[in-house]
Amino acid sequence: MELDPLILSRIQFAFVVSFHAIFPVFTIGLASYIAVLEGLAFKTRNPVWTKLSSFWTKVFAVVFGMGVVSGIVMSFQFGTNWSAFSQASANFLGPILSYEVITAFFLEAAFLGVLLFGRDKVPAGVHLFAAIMVATGTFISSFWILAANSWMQTPAGVEFREGVFHVVSWSEAIFNPSFPYRFMHMALASFLTGGFVVAGVSAWYLLRGREVEANRKALSMCLWLLLFIAPAQAVVGDFHGLNTLEHQPTKVAAMEGNWETSRNVPLLLFAIPDQENQTNHFEIGIPSLASLILTHEWDGEVPGLNEVAVEEQPPVAIVFWSFRIMVGIGVLMILFALAGLVLRAGGRLYKTRWYLQGMRFMSIAPFFAVLTGWFVTEVGRAPWLVYGMMTQAESVTPSLTGGMALFTLIGYIVVYALVFSAGVYYLMRVLYVGLEDADDEEHASDRPARPLSAAHVPFEIESGSHGVHQAKPANEGGH
Numbered sequence: 001m002e003l004d005p006l007i008l009s010r011i012q013f014a015f016v017v018s019f020h021a022i023f024p025v026f027t028i029g030l031a032s033y034i035a036v037l038e039g040l041a042f043k044t045r046n047p048v049w050t051k052l053s054s055f056w057t058k059v060f061a062v063v064f065g066m067g068v069v070s071g072i073v074m075s076f077q078f079g080t081n082w083s084a085f086s087q088a089s090a091n092f093l094g095p096i097l098s099y100e101v102i103t104a105f106f107l108e109a110a111f112l113g114v115l116l117f118g119r120d121k122v123p124a125g126v127h128l129f130a131a132i133m134v135a136t137g138t139f140i141s142s143f144w145i146l147a148a149n150s151w152m153q154t155p156a157g158v159e160f161r162e163g164v165f166h167v168v169s170w171s172e173a174i175f176n177p178s179f180p181y182r183f184m185h186m187a188l189a190s191f192l193t194g195g196f197v198v199a200g201v202s203a204w205y206l207l208r209g210r211e212v213e214a215n216r217k218a219l220s221m222c223l224w225l226l227l228f229i230a231p232a233q234a235v236v237g238d239f240h241g242l243n244t245l246e247h248q249p250t251k252v253a254a255m256e257g258n259w260e261t262s263r264n265v266p267l268l269l270f271a272i273p274d275q276e277n278q279t280n281h282f283e284i285g286i287p288s289l290a291s292l293i294l295t296h297e298w299d300g301e302v303p304g305l306n307e308v309a310v311e312e313q314p315p316v317a318i319v320f321w322s323f324r325i326m327v328g329i330g331v332l333m334i335l336f337a338l339a340g341l342v343l344r345a346g347g348r349l350y351k352t353r354w355y356l357q358g359m360r361f362m363s364i365a366p367f368f369a370v371l372t373g374w375f376v377t378e379v380g381r382a383p384w385l386v387y388g389m390m391t392q393a394e395s396v397t398p399s400l401t402g403g404m405a406l407f408t409l410i411g412y413i414v415v416y417a418l419v420f421s422a423g424v425y426y427l428m429r430v431l432y433v434g435l436e437d438a439d440d441e442e443h444a445s446d447r448p449a450r451p452l453s454a455a456h457v458p459f460e461i462e463s464g465s466h467g468v469h470q471a472k473p474a475n476e477g478g479h
Contacts (some may be wrong), residue, residue, distance in 0.1 A: 003402020006393055009081040012409040014378070014470040016074055019416050022372055022465040023067030025186070028142060031193020032059050032137040034115075036221075038131040042124050046216045054119065055132075055199065055435045061116055062430065066423040076288040081405065085209075085385055085395030092158060096148045098369040106143035108134055138186070146186060150179040152386050153377070154247045160389050165429050166428045169264055177247055188233040189373070192333060193366035195222045195229065200363025201431065211435040216350055219359075223340040223349075230333045237330070238293070245294055248387060249303040250312070251380035254319040256290050261304040265290040269324075278306065322375035329369040336362055379434060 004247055034056055076096065078086040085094075113124060114130035122130075157173030158165045163320035199222035202215040209457050245252045255257075259278050266285030273280050291300040305313050336358065343349040350356075381387055384396045 003406055005081075005400040005402045005405045006396050008395055008402060008405035009077075010392065011464050012081065012405060012412060013074075013077055015409070016070070016077065017378070017478075018371055018374065019420070020067065020070040020074060021370060023063055023070060023140070024142065025190050025366075025370050026193050026197060026281060027060060027064050027067055028138040028187070028190035029192070029269065030056060030063070031131075031138045032191070033198060034060060034134040035128075035131040038128045042128045048217060049436050051211075052214050052218055057115060058430045059427065062423055062426045064112070069419050072410070079108040080408070081397055081400060082385075082395050084396040085390065086253050087413045088163055088390060088395070089386070090149065092150055092165055096144055096151075096174070099247065100144035102139055103146065104137045107140065108137035111137070121385075130278055143183065146174075147179055150182050151176050151184070153381060153476065154178040155386050156391055159308050165386075165389075166431050167358075170277075178240075178243055181236065181243045184236050185233070185240050185373075188229055188236055189366070189370055190231060191225065191229050193368060193370065195226045196333070196359075196366050197363045199226070200359045200361070203359035205434060206350060207356050207360075208351065215322065215436050219350070223337065223344070227341055230330070230337045234330060234334065241294060245303075247456055248380070250308050251314065251319070251376075252459060253303050253305045253307070253318045253375060254314050255323040256294075256302060257316065257320045259305050261299050261301065261307060263291060263299045265294075265300075265302040271320070273320050275310075275313065275316050278310075278419070291454075312383060314380050315397045318367050318449075319376055319380045322372040322379070326369050326372040326376065327367065329372075332365065333362070333369075359452045393439070 034053055037049050037053035037056070040046070041053055063155050078093075111133040113131040114127065115134050118127050118130060151173055154177040155165075155173075156176040157169035157171070158167055160166075188434050197217050202219040202222070205211055205215040206219065241252070256265065257273050257280050258265055259280070264287065266283075267289035268280070268283055268285040268289050269285040270282065271280040272282050288298045291302055292298050294300060294302055305316065336355075339355060340349060343355055383391050385392045385394065
């Protein structure tokens with residue numbers, strides 16, 4: 001069987017991006033939450049806020065490290081697998097990615113060390129400023145990355161001459177038609193991810209009766225946030241969908257599983273898209289609702305996939321089902337936020353075990369929503385890499401062979417499995433110990449001994465019943 005370097009390169013980039021995307025979307029939201037905690041600790045001097053900030057900073061350290069390790073190789077793939085695209089888009093993407101490094105990565109790197117290791121070593125105001133700068137840096141980074149990706153979705157401000165993109169308007173290229181909607185959509189997704197993870201972990205601790213006061217505060221804060229952010233995401237998503245309908249109608253047609261351009265299009269709750277025969281099987285839908293959502297008119301016209309040639313259609317089944325999973329999880333988020341409000345009003349928020357258990361499982365739901373959302377965005381753009389201007393086939397490295405692409409894909413899978421395993425191990429140690437008292441947080445040395453030492457979990461040695469030395473967390477056994 002002949003190996004197709006284009007297909008393998010697409011799979012490789014999809015794997016790397018999917019693995020990497022779950023970390024930044026969490027750290028962006030978590031960095032803002034830590035900054036808020038630091039602000040509350042600075043203003044009130046309440047040790048509970050400091051305890052929460054210290055704990056979630058440890059989690060941030062591990063996740064941030066995993067995000068850097070998994071994402072740093074993504075730029076290499078532009079040269080190894082997509083060199084034709086890199087050469088064509090260098091006039092725009094080269095400066096944009098450089099701006100991201102200069103304005104965001106340097107900012108994060110400069111203040112991250114102060115945030116992780118500077119508590120009680122710098123004035124409280126400086127430590128708070130460092131937390132704010134780290135949170136700001138994450139948003140600046142997402143600004144440039146989403147500007148680049150949005151330009152690939154809705155290119156503007158460029159001319160394509162002799163196989164090269166030439167920038168004619170930087171403002172139009174950066175603030176391209178889809179950028180504002182995509183940036184806001186991703187920002188809210190980051191807050192949702194951070195909010196549900198913190199709420200889920202806090203609920204787990206409450207179920208175990210650990211650090212009750214601090215975790216009640218954390219859960220309460222997050223539920224107030226989610227109560228407003230979850231519905232707001234649905235509104236922003238609606239505007240984003242209208243923008244996509246205007247600039248990428250084929251993607252919307254794939255999302256809706258709509259083959260024929262028509263009016264009174266139903267919202268399909270279930271269907272099995274058959275791209276070969278250009279139809280759906282076993283359709284279950286709500287009459288005219290897709291037209292209403294997309295055009296705000298009951299009889300609004302929705303484009304069909306038959307408006308373009310079959311070879312210009314994206315893989316419909318992937319886009320169709322990814323969109324429904326994303327929306328379904330979004331609805332579930334709204335319901336949990338509203339349920340929290342009802343339980344809070346009845347004074348049962350911290351005592352309702354089914355709700356706390358549900359929040360535990362909801363802590364991973366945003367990651368699936370983010371991944372499926374990215375599938376809709378990226379797979380729905382196929383076969384274009386720069387929408388309407390440059391295809392994926394035109395972008396792949398000409399000298400790349402199927403064997404080379406397969407070898408590197410396997411290498412990425414192996415290395416990322418090791419990175420993920422190590423990261424989960426550290427996270428489990430941090431979560432197992434939980435929120436420690438300030439006295440237990442002191443390190444043996446003022447200088448960190450190794451990377452990820454911000455997530456250090458103090459262990460002590462005690463003698464077992466048979467004289468054998470055993471390690472256990474330092475906050476167990478009455479310490």
